[in-house]
Amino acid sequence: MYLLSYIRGDFVYCPVLLVLFSCRTGFYFLLRDNVSRLDALHLVQESFAFIRDFEGEIPGSRREECGNYKEHDLKGAKETAVDMLEVLKDWTPEKMEYEV
Template identity: 55%
Template sequence: MERIASFSVDHRVLEPGVYVSRRDSDAATGCTTTTFDLRMTAPNREPVMDTAAVHAIEHLGATFLRNDAEWSGRVIYFGPMGCRTGFYLVAFGELESTDVADLVRRMFAFIRDFEGEIPGAKPEECGNYHDNDLVQAKWWARRYMADTLEVLDEAHTHYPALLG
């Protein structure tokens, strides 16, 4: 089998950033989608996010994206990586990291500043409503904003190295 794109990135040197993970074109519709790697921690060198924080970020991020006036119709998916070092954002279009940088900044500012009940975190709305931690989610959002998104440069929008 062929190695999938995300396993081709050398995680030993990967840093937090906003990376284009892959692009797919559907021959039947002519539609292109872009998957972004919203990497929040340095893999294998920093602690991973707790599942309760990841879950809260997922709920808040998805709510923000589905309500964004400009992007709601273009976003296909937002969800966590299994390794808990970041999130995937999938959108319609042949896009670059710079195309979504402002959207990602606004989303994480929303999470960082959120007050109140986490949307969709009631037993009738969520399959694991207990496992949400708003305090941790806000901490991770603050960190990602300050350390990565507010100083995002070209080195953190293009993967540093691919495995052979």
């Protein structure tokens, strides 16, 4: 939900669909074709930076909000965000091209 909250607050011009399957299976991040690959890449990088820098209570981490509330791990999320920022630091839109 960090990513969804971040997107809603910062990229209101950009139609975004973030489909969460569950906290254990991941999500799809879909954008309309009017969003450039560079903008999409920046959005993902900025979202991981937001997670890396986040302080406070994890949204949805209370018993009444999540069946797996005891398994929320801000420290682990921050470590993953740092790892992903390293992976994405030299990415370009050209690296997002796949052969058909």
